[in-house]
Amino acid sequence: MRMTREACLRAVDGRDRRFDGWFVTAVRTTKIYCRPSCPARTPQSRNMEFYPSAAAAQQAGYRACKRCRPDASPGTPAWNERADATARAMRLISDGVVDRDGVPGLARRLGYSVRQVERLLHTELGAGPLALARAARAQTGRTLIESTSMRMHEIAYSAGFSSLRSFNDCIAQVYGTTPTALRGRTHAGGDRGTVSLRLPYREPFHPDSLFGHLVATAVPGVEEWSEGAYRTTVDLPHGPGIVSLRPAAGHIACTAHLADMRDLSAAVNRCRWLLDLDADPVLVDSQLARDPVLGTLVRSHPGARVPRIIDGPQFAIRAVLGQQISTAAARTHAGRLVRSLGKPLDHPDGTLTHLFPTPEALLDADPSSLAMPESRRRTLFAVAGALANGTLDLRLGADWSGARTALDELPGIGPWTRESILMRALGDPDAFIATDLGVKTSARALGLPGTPGALTKHAEAWRPWRAYAVQYLWAAGDHAVGRMPE
Template sequence: MIEDELAYAAMRSRDPRFDGWFYVAVTTTRVYCRPSCPAVMPKPQHVRLFPTAAAAQVNGFRACKRCRPDAAPGSPEWNTRTDLIGRAMRLIADGIVDREGVTGLAARLGYSPRQVHRQLVAEVGAGPQALARTRRAQTARMLLESGPLPISDVAFAAGFASIRQFNDTIRQVYATTPSRLRGAGNGAQPPGVTTVRLAYRPPMDVPALLACLGARAVPGIEHYDGDAYSRSLSLPHGAGVITLRPGAGHVICALRLEDLRDLAAAVQRCRRLLDLDADQQAIDAFLGADPALGPLVAARPGLRVPGCADPGELAIRAVLSHRTRAATVRDLLAGLVSTYGTPLTTPFGAITHVFPDMSVLADTASAGRTGRELARALADGTLRLDTGCDPAQARKQLRDIPGMSRWAIACIQMRVLGDPDVLLPGLPVRRAVHRLAADPGRWRPWRSYAMRHLALIPDTSGSRPHAASATRPRLPRHHPRVTHGTTRS
């Protein structure tokens, strides 16, 4: 939890960087807000601070209608923490409690339901059911504001068990009725499309991130037209297609879902794909203080690290991408998609399939030996790369897969597991570091973000090694450090 003095300073300055880090509740009005809420500053004796919106609601406060605290970016703490609390918060945001209950959440985490509840209440001020209830209320609000969907459909799509429970929750959380909440929204949307705004903490170079994803787009499951990036998703209740494009201070996300119950899960995966919950101003300030990297950060502020929408898909990509040209990898993946992918019920332009299921790739020669072993481990549950997995255990299991390269493991660690401190091994990175005459150790704990800036440095050396390696003597093949034709690191 943030210190009180820093919290009050953020409130006085209306600093939006702290939105989502904590919530401000006012005891006189029984309303909770973002720290940046433009309302009159309350007296300190009337303020209570909560780490989550659910904690404020459990204590009897309703969401402010002016600053809409429930729509704030998520706390970056939940994306980077690898302990029980961080893993539980990510799983709850993905909808695991709605689908499998608290028992299912506890089973995924390897703890008893009672212990998970106790730890969450102690750390974030609310148990898993209360956190899931807040998530359902936010999903309902998105559906109500996005179009004329019937109230009953909104209630069940958001995960509520009954209309009465839905109405009571909306009144308690937002102090209004569902019909009035709809009246304050964005109006009607095209049939079959749900459009939402995804908030983030500035700065963020949205076009650069979408272009990065588009440069590696695989035909059949992804498409980039220079402005918008689209891709298919495999979701708990069906397939979906999302389209992301820059907005004014937000990302516009259009979703076409086979089952509206997948709305919250799809939105959460979009947020992880675009790294929207990062505290980018703090990251840029840290990396910008480095003498070597500082000019690059100043020239391109807001570069985010792309995540992933499908852990299995990204893991297979990483395996196939090692020491392979990007065009070749794209052709290999496009072949897997067209041959083994699941066709969409309703194709959307160039998006026609969902990436193949891991159980199918486990028996596919086209995936290669390492790809088949990886797919088999993911299919039978031996290896888990979801938001609730233990990153340390996942890395160990990845190293045990025959043929898994250090580069592929590092790529999975950075983009799937969300590790902010990964420096990819390999000659291109070493060359970039050499040209900067930099010490990568100074970039900890944000080396994954430093990688985004290193990737933009033009490689003028061609195939020649840099000076440091050019003067290194070549080892004979019988040297003890050389095994099977490769040099040990």
């Protein structure tokens, strides 16, 4: 969404929180940039400049407001809604690809030249990949300063800086203060492998069906619901981790236990992706509410989010395991796979004992050891093979169109499996599972067309938000996926 100067001025004048993350407001007289909703006194319009990203404002010489913390606002919804190269690049930069593989690595993942990537990002965001990655490192550094007792040189290394000096210089430029002064305003503590922080989102936010779905489909050994929090193991670039996510007033309380603190940025990014926290619910709900039937569901519980998965390849395997069987049976099959092929954690926590098996681990297994019909076994190994050799890419930042084509070419992948993967593994907001039993049952009960063909035709008016319509239909049934767990 490209906003005009007039639209930006209206958002700032109204302190409209819906636009936090869409752009930042920079004030020439103070050299500070803020969220649109910043509670500070609104400056005169002639002194305001608007930038599409915090990185662009930082490059122009502005530092982050200490009051509204624009660097910690919800992310731009466009990166989750769009499938073009710029959106894919932003998803990958947020996941730390530039820090790990450099700009050439980012370009390779996108299938573009370095020059093309630079031009794309500068055109739309006013900053290149290095500046965008630097802004992300600054935010990671601030999070570690404020929420851990790590030493500053350890924080600099963990946040991805090449030296303590570059870390100090970046913090001074971005926040207008020193790392020590930032820590002096907080109460850092806790062990060095643990970080607790708040994950913001745009309101409204309805957590029941989101967490209900994650817990109802949770794989034993990998996911659990414990004391009001969804917890899961996660395979991160530098080692395993466990994240805990608890719905709270106005935010998600996140605790990450990491083997390597360099993975903090990736862990936070994947948690936000998992819970769809960067969505714009007002935009989504305003379109879905136009439907006379679906509108009733939207108005009764606005702010639905689509439950995703931290690891795309993992969900593809889980989707095949769940073909034509109940949710409980799918969990049982996946749990067996985890126990036999998953990598055990060095330090299990509660019922969390393993990482989910990789496609390579599955390919090394004896097919006869998997208790399932032969046809499904063939599909499972075909999917694992395609993931292992790169024919099918379901990693964060993958091309949705290419993934759809690759899935259609695999044996045993029908509409239900394909759309489930596109929705939950890749985050396609328009994926539509018209053949899902829960969707069909709720549709009939509400007076909507009950056959997949007729429902798909009716759902044309819901585009491009059909995945959110699926979530509302799931929540309307009496299945556990629609309820917050006990």
